[in-house]
Amino acid sequence: MTAALMLDGLAVDFSGFRAVDGVSMAVAQGELRVLLGANGAGKTTLMDLISGKTRATEGKVLVQGRDVTGLREHRIARAGVGRKFQIPSVFSGLTLRQNLEVAQSRRPSVWSNLRFALGMSEKARLAEVLELIGLEAEAGREAGLLSHGQTQWLELGMLMIQDASVILLDEPTAGMTQGETAKTAEIINRLKGRHTLLVVEHDMAFVRDIAERITVLHLGRVLAEGSVAFIENHPEVKAAYLGKQGIA
């Protein structure tokens, strides 16, 4: 079976500084992969390369076996890559329901969207996702009025309904309370299987909750890859987190 997401020698050169320096990895269908690494290790940049925000100077990105390297952002998105940024971004002037509707539209061109009604199956899916993210009661509210946690969940919901085969999540629990983090872990666990996920996260308790396999980045390179237990006891990983007595 082809890997859902395959990176082959991916690198970017910021005028001499290689923020990502030859990263290769394969994420299987339905797998949830956690990306660990100290500040500045290149995690966000790696996601930028996959999603097309930054152009890779070397290497390839394959999504479901299809080469998407160098395509423009919206084309990569249509090839099945969904992305959540470090700072949550939703459509603040639209209602929650409209946010999901926008994310749901299968046909991206202007002309094919000059119509109104959602199909029955689309409506059903929308209701299902609202329930999954636990925001049914807020469906008619303007997204700009949601709390920080709710905004993050809405954004997760948008990725679900977008039906991206590969979802990139950059620090989904940043700034969340413990309760909110637990709920987020629950939502993310439900995404497994149906979607393939690549998640950047610092909070180790959270990582233990969701992770199967972990890839550790250090100075733009893959330092280690393996199960949670393997990574936690990996000497080089401990050394990379120097001064922090291993991973917290």
Add this chain to the structure above:
Amino acid sequence: MAGPLANYRFWAYAGLAVLLLALPLVGDEFWLNRVAKYLCYGMLGAAVALTWGYAGVLNLGQGLFFGIGAYAMAMGLKLKSYTSLQQGSDQPVPDFMLWNAQPGAPTELCCITPGSWLWLPFQWQWTGVIVAVVLPVLLAGIMGRIIFGQRISGVFVSIITLALVLLVRLVVVDAQPLTNGFNGLTDLGWLTVAGHEFDPYAKGTYYLVAVALILVLGLSRILVATRAGTILQATRDSDTRALYLGYDVPAYQTFFFAVSAGIAGLAGMLYVIVSEFASPSFLELSFSITMVVWAAVGGRGSILGAAVGAILINMIEARVSETEALVEAWKAIIGLLFVVTVIYLPKGLSGLAHDGIARLRMRRPALRLKEEAGQ
């Protein structure tokens, strides 16, 4: 939730339509002619709301599209004017071209002044009508592709559009032999459709403009209610989010930019039919900024609100201008009005109405339940 509150938007549009169509019952021709001009401004308000309110793109050069519409129509009507037929040629030739012609130039539209051949297609009045709408749409399409395609946004779009309208104004003023420069195109003929002449002071002409405005408002409202309209608003709130959902954001921005340009072109065209002149003042910066003020006061988030804002402000202005002393003061008043709305009423008058209705709805038990379920 049935009842008038649920559908208050529809009733607001319907109410305005009825009001506009009923006005000829109460006013004389001169007043109607003046109101018809304001209705053209109403279209401009709606056009500004479409880009500014719905797309988050503040076009400070909307006058460019209005001007193109106006000049295209005026060229067509100039060739129908009595004076154009009096220049001793079997084809009509605009009088000002003779005044600007080199000695010995033939009195023919093809070659009387450099570039005068550009006028040839306008001997058919419908050329003017078509060019008035199509050229703004095409131009906006190209501008949009370039500006939005380069991911230019915010204040930079405003600066580019502003610079462009000023540039075109310079060209128009400069091309005296072709455009009559500073004086603009005056002394125009009337649009004739199937034998009916649109006398600017006839009720038929008022109805033409009123129906056009009603259609423009209705269709624009429907357009923003489609999924494409929702997606456009999404690009306004976060273009990166929309991009990463797979939308070609520049395509959406360009599409609505072009629609807005088409509306402005139509407004310019109708304005010329009503006012019988086209002038480079349409291309002045102050005019484009005035449109933005109308939309801000009426409410840029509402097509209807922006149009009503434009119409009301102009009606008030006309009243105020009757008193000599207030003519100058009006400029200060309008500036003040703008500042006050921007600070205290960012959603304009329509936002005020909207919130009022929302408050009324909240009193209903069914909705209060929903409120409690939230937080």
